[in-house]
Amino acid sequence: MIAHSSSHPLSSTSPPQEMEEALKHYFGYDSFRPGQRQVIDAFLGDRDTLTIMPTGGGKSLCFQLPALLKSGVMVVVSPLIALMQDQVEALQNAGISATFLNSSLSLDELRTRERDLAAGQIQLVYVAPEKLMRDTFQFFLDGIHRRVGLSGFAIDEAHCVSEWGHDFRPEYRQLRHLRQRYPDVPMMALTATATERVRYDITQQLDLRDPLIHVASFNRANLYYEVRPKQRQSYAELLQVVRKAKGSSGIIYCLSRRRVDELTLRLRHDGISVLPYHAGLPDKERSHNQTRFVRDDVQVMVATVAFGMGINKPDVRFVVHYDLPKNLEAYYQESGRAGRDGESAQCILFFGYGDIRTVDFLIEQQSDPDQQRIGRQQLRQVVDYAEGIDCRRTIQLGYFGEHFDGNCGNCDNCLHPKPFEDWTIEAQKFLSCVARCQERFGMTHIIDVLRGSKNKRVLQNGHDKLSTYGIGKDHTAEQWRSLGRSLLHQKLVDETTDGFPVLKLNALSWEILRKQRTVSIAVPKELKISGESATPKARLEAEQLFERLRSLRKNLADEQSVAPYMVFSDSSMRVMAQQKPTTLEAFGSISGVGKRKLERYGQSFVEEIRMYCDELGIEVQGPAPDINSLPTAKPLMGATHVETLELHQQGLAPFQIAEQRKLSLRTVIDHLAALLEDGREVALDELVDAERQPPIIEAIENVGDVSLRNIREYLNEAYDYDEIKLVRGLWRSQQSAS
Numbered sequence: 219m220i221a222h223s224s225s226h227p228l229s230s231t232s233p234p235q236e237m238e239e240a241l242k243h244y245f246g247y248d249s250f251r252p253g254q255r256q257v258i259d260a261f262l263g264d265r266d267t268l269t270i271m272p273t274g275g276g277k278s279l280c281f282q283l284p285a286l287l288k289s290g291v292m293v294v295v296s297p298l299i300a301l302m303q304d305q306v307e308a309l310q311n312a313g314i315s316a317t318f319l320n321s322s323l324s325l326d327e328l329r330t331r332e333r334d335l336a337a338g339q340i341q342l343v344y345v346a347p348e349k350l351m352r353d354t355f356q357f358f359l360d361g362i363h364r365r366v367g368l369s370g371f372a373i374d375e376a377h378c379v380s381e382w383g384h385d386f387r388p389e390y391r392q393l394r395h396l397r398q399r400y401p402d403v404p405m406m407a408l409t410a411t412a413t414e415r416v417r418y419d420i421t422q423q424l425d426l427r428d429p430l431i432h433v434a435s436f437n438r439a440n441l442y443y444e445v446r447p448k449q450r451q452s453y454a455e456l457l458q459v460v461r462k463a464k465g466s467s468g469i470i471y472c473l474s475r476r477r478v479d480e481l482t483l484r485l486r487h488d489g490i491s492v493l494p495y496h497a498g499l500p501d502k503e504r505s506h507n508q509t510r511f512v513r514d515d516v517q518v519m520v521a522t523v524a525f526g527m528g529i530n531k532p533d534v535r536f537v538v539h540y541d542l543p544k545n546l547e548a549y550y551q552e553s554g555r556a557g558r559d560g561e562s563a564q565c566i567l568f569f570g571y572g573d574i575r576t577v578d579f580l581i582e583q584q585s586d587p588d589q590q591r592i593g594r595q596q597l598r599q600v601v602d603y604a605e606g607i608d609c610r611r612t613i614q615l616g617y618f619g620e621h622f623d624g625n626c627g628n629c630d631n632c633l634h635p636k637p638f639e640d641w642t643i644e645a646q647k648f649l650s651c652v653a654r655c656q657e658r659f660g661m662t663h664i665i666d667v668l669r670g671s672k673n674k675r676v677l678q679n680g681h682d683k684l685s686t687y688g689i690g691k692d693h694t695a696e697q698w699r700s701l702g703r704s705l706l707h708q709k710l711v712d713e714t715t716d717g718f719p720v721l722k723l724n725a726l727s728w729e730i731l732r733k734q735r736t737v738s739i740a741v742p743k744e745l746k747i748s749g750e751s752a753t754p755k756a757r758l759e760a761e762q763l764f765e766r767l768r769s770l771r772k773n774l775a776d777e778q779s780v781a782p783y784m785v786f787s788d789s790s791m792r793v794m795a796q797q798k799p800t801t802l803e804a805f806g807s808i809s810g811v812g813k814r815k816l817e818r819y820g821q822s823f824v825e826e827i828r829m830y831c832d833e834l835g836i837e838v839q840g841p842a843p844d845i846n847s848l849p850t851a852k853p854l855m856g857a858t859h860v861e862t863l864e865l866h867q868q869g870l871a872p873f874q875i876a877e878q879r880k881l882s883l884r885t886v887i888d889h890l891a892a893l894l895e896d897g898r899e900v901a902l903d904e905l906v907d908a909e910r911q912p913p914i915i916e917a918i919e920n921v922g923d924v925s926l927r928n929i930r931e932y933l934n935e936a937y938d939y940d941e942i943k944l945v946r947g948l949w950r951s952q953q954s955a956s
Contacts, residue, residue, distance in 0.1 A: 240287060244286060244313065244314060250276075251276045251279075258284055262288065265404060265429070266405050266428065267404075267429055267430045268376070268407045269406065269409075269432050270408075271408070271410060272436050273555060273558060278408075280408065281294065281370065281372035285370070291366055291369060294343065295346070295372065297346060299322055299346070299505070303322075314341060316344070317334065317342075320345070322505065331343075335362055336361065338365070341369075347389045363400065368400060370405065371403060374409075377420070379420050379424060380419035390423075397424070397425040405424060410551050411436075411618070413617065413715070417431065417433070436615050436618045438557065439626070440561060440628075441553065441565050443611070443630070444629065445603075446567070446568050446569070448569055448570025450765065452568050455568075456568075465517055468518050468534060468537065469519050469556075470520045470538045472521070472541050473522070477540070490518055491517045494521070495507050497522065512531050523539070523543055523544065523548060523552060533559050534563065535561075535564070536556060536563060537566075538565075539553070542573035542600060544581075544593070547596075553565035553567075575935045577597050581593035582936075591718070603617075607636050608703075608704055608708070609625060609626050610630070610631055611624070611629060616706075616709060640738055641701055641737050642736045644690075645705060645737040646730060646731055647668065649705075651686040652722075653731070655681060655684070658720060660721060663675060664702070665690070665699060667684060670682075670691050704737075705737070710724075710730060763795040769884065771785045772882070773884055774819060776858055790808055793809060799827065821924070858889065859893055862875055862886055862893070863890075866890060866900060890944060891943045894944060894948045895948075900948075902945070906944050906945055910941060913933060914929070914945040915945060918945075
């Protein structure tokens with residue numbers, strides 16, 4: 219163990235004038251931001267610190283300035299190559315001797331930088347945790363410690379050390395060995411996001427000694443937060459956001475590399491200057507793309523949420539999450555890349571229920587059951603945020619343990635508020651049920667008891683005998699869930715955060731139960747106690763579904779080379795959109811749907827309506843249509859199919875074919891599925907990953923090939939309809955050939 223202490227030019231802390239002079243000289247600031255001076259003073263006095271500041275709050279300065287005022291080398295641990303390069307370049311431009319050591323360097327470059335470190339010519343060195351903990355590097359660092367000294371360790375993105383954080387990395391836990399190896403060297407942990415549980419975990423895992431813990435406000439007042447429903451026209455809305463920014467920089471986050479690449483190409487086709495950024499790109503290309511974005515050579519970067527950007531660009535004016543983030547910490551940090559210069563910026567989240575299944579599928583891939591449990595609780599918190607009707611800041615800041623009164627005036631819920639109603643009596647029923655269930659159950663169970671459910675868990679626990687059993691039958695499950703969310707967001711009830719979300723009463727809960735406090739919640743019309751019909755919402759839903767049915771009708775008409783009105787009239791489809799028939803029997807009762815059209819088009823239209831209801835969370839009546847008795851004739855091939863085939867064989871992706879032919883993407887997918895079924899030369903592996911095909915085939919062989927919905931449900935909805943449709947086409951071709 220090395221116990222040599224580095225010498226410092228200052229006995230404890232730097233004189234105020236010297237700190238102010240260095241701040242102005244190197245960074246150009248006249249004064250410190252709130253909290254910075256306190257953290258720097260402690261670190262200059264060799265005290266461990268834990269610093270939680272929001273993105274753009276000035277975390278980096280907390281270790282960069284001490285590195286200039288203390289002798290020796292400051293070792294900065296960073297998980298992202300991109301972030302290292304960005305910060306080092308900024309420091310070098312400010313005349314500060316900084317460097318990084320990572321896999322992007324050639325052997326000669328690496329040796330040169332190590333020589334400079336050994337010679338005492340470097341004040342800050344950035345390294346990844348994996349490299350830092352290698353034995354060979356530790357021996358090298360021992361030599362630096364003896365000859366030059368170590369001024370401190372700065373652990374950036376320290377939330378990575380905690381399994382309760384949003385980006386847990388096991389290699390971060392090895393960093394606690396730094397304390398044993400260099401006991402005299404102070405350590406600073408820094409992150410933009412950490413709940414109270416994560417903060418405790420950081421101090422324990424890094425073995426921080428009596429640390430100064432500074433937690434700044436998480437409120438980014440300059441950011442506008444909005445959640446929009448994810449639907450067919452979402453891309454058009456996204457394009458409008460980008461164009462409205464008039465060339466200002468923006469980031470669009472997606473869940474998958476494939477979505478990143480497709481969205482990048484679509485935006486580029488629509489005249490947007492854009493580049494992709496994800497872990498599947500070569501290091502050089504990824505680095506080059508980031509540099510071009512930071513330097514304003516391009517307007518937009520499309521990136522995966524899992525990989526992260528790690529950029530230091532202050533003038534990002536919008537951040538759009540085109541897919542659902544995995545948890546609130548990740549969303550806060552990713553959206554927080556907007557407006558780091560303090561100027562106004564907007565953060566938009568497109569929320570679709572299909573994304574929930576995608577995230578849940580990703581969670582399912584984790585081998586650790588505890589991680590799966592934690593991941594699902596975090597996913598539910600994101601959904602609660604997206605569906606929440608309270609001030610977005612109240613929900614966000616409450617997640618981090620910070621109280622906010624609401625009415626921020628800079629989020630969609632505050633700028634377009636729902637009417638508030640007194641739900642005190644309902645809140646008393648809800649909280650009384652929590653108490654009578656002995657504070658041992660989560661929200662779903664409480665709602666089941668209130669609504670008089672006879673499910674197995676309620677009966678096994680004897681909760682059908684409670685006085686609160688069935689007292690909430692007059693409200694829907696969603697009404698009770700909306701109340702429960704609002705109680706959580708307002709801190710009127712607590713919930714455990716160990717992956718098993720259990721409701722717990724607190725002091726405010728008892729005030730409500732004792733009639734010492736009233737409860738008002740924002741209530742959208744469809745949740746009103748009075749039972750008023752949600753006419754505007756219903757009209758909007760009907761209009762959206764009508765547009766989807768029009769698109770489907772056009773696809774079917776194109777395939778048969780007939781006019782769309784010959785499939786169904788507009789008047790018939792408007793009735794479909796209003797009534798939303800989800801069984802063949804109900805669909806057949808619509809005016810204009812005869813037996814022939816029911817047989818020919820019924821399956822396609824009913825599945826489209828069920829998909830739409832599923833996406834919006836609209837309760838579907840009746841089972842999926844049993845159409846096994848209906849004829850499944852081989853699709854008719856026409857000139858339109860041949861043209862699609864030729865473009866596919868030229869190497870064009872489906873969305874490129876759709877753009878070139880002025881067709882919908884769905885039409886192109888239907889063409890390719892029909893071509894596969896007809897035995898044409900379609901490269902299925904280019905359309906559906908090879909490893910995803912066998913499970914679909916297995917599902918088809920188990921539930922039949924007629925109902926796409928049945929196939930998808932068998933697959934736990936982890937596959938989209940396009941994938942199933944294409945694989946089914948090949949399967950049918952193989953069956954007919956045999």
